Amino acid sequence: MSEGSLSGAELIRYSRHLLLPEVGLAGQSRLKASRALVVGAGGLGSPVLQYLAAAGVGTIGVVDFDTVDMSNLQRQTLYETAEVGARKVDRVAARLLGINPEIEIVPYAMRLSAENALDLVGAYDVVIDGTDNFSTRYLVNDASVLSGKPNVHAAIYRFEGQISLFGEKEGPCYRCLFPEPPPPEVAPSCAEAGVLGVVAGVVGSIQAAEAIKTILGIGESLSGRLLLYDALSASFECLKVARDPGCPLCGDNPSLTDVTEIETACPDEAISESFSITVAALVDALAGGSGPLLLDVRTAEEVALGAIAGAVHIPLSDLEGRACELPGEAVIVAYCRSGPRSRAALALLRSLGFVTVSHLEGGYHAWLEWHDCS
Secondary structure: OOHHHOOHHHHHHOHHHHOOOOOHHHHHHHHHHOEEEEEOOOOOHHHHHHHHHHHOOOEEEEEOOOEOOHHHOOOOOOOOHHHOOOEHHHHHHHHHHHHOOOOEEEEEOOOOOOOOHHHHHHOOOEEEEOOOOHHHHHHHHHHHHHHOOOEEEEEEEEOEEEEEEEOOOOOOOHHHHOOOOOOOOOOOOHHHHOEOHHHHHHHHHHHHHHHHHHHHOOOOOOEOEEEEEEOOOOEEEEEEOOOOOOOOOOOOOOOOOOOOOOOOOOOOHHHHHHOEEOHHHHHHHHHOOOOOEEEEOOOHHHHHOOOOOOOEEOOHHHHHHHHHHOOOOOOEEEEOOOOHHHHHHHHHHHHOOOOOEEEEOOHHHHHHHHHHHO
């Protein structure tokens, strides 16, 4: 793109960038000509998208199939209360064009999958991973490496965050750092463990900075390094991450030549669906006076915020050792916040010989919603 490609209005809009020798007119023109794909328009995606738009990245693709939920608003600053229930990609497009009408927003209201990942990632210069599950992180990583596109990764959990750049030449990929996904009970999501909202803002802003540096080709990137942020101690730590020569994706003799969706170590879905109960059905069962035994597998901190009356509390982490406390012939309904841990509890209890056990669809969150609407 030529140096004369910026309009008079853009010269004013980006004047603070133009004063930077590392950016200047040539760099700003490069940003305008660039294409960035952001996967996930949630807590991390919110600051990333706003800063990429404000910086003048010419084309921003947004992949997210979700709708705005009330629980998002504590950290997902792109959205407002009145937008609860709306598709995120629709609200993102309107918000970003309000920030900068000189750019193009390409919304993808879909789930990233093995069928579309290579096409989506391949159409952009850089991909920014703002997802919150291991399966999609591996998918983003694999598509990025196979497409030769840098992947700006970040993750947040409680009061902590991590950021790195994967897929650069001679640098490591996500599989070098995490060869295998951990089981869900070991690595609960933010929906289950909580997250301080501002952590998403801090980490996502650093992620946006890495993406802009990558586009401009300036500074020292986080390739080969993992930046750790701890909000409680107000500290940063940087760890070295080496490329693994034996990595099946980016190693010396790669065996992965196509993207596939990793099946994380979740309980068998068929079992979960066959032995689940809706909130409405549970309410009816409890109304009879001799309903099932309710088993709350959340943490003590979650229970302190509210629980279903009469439930027995055994955290999932303690369940295997304390399952003997449950009557063997009881009809048991396990529940957690939203479902993943109760499915794990269901699978565990069935493996221990409990036959009449099910889990609550949607968990305690669905229970609260049902009672708010009834």
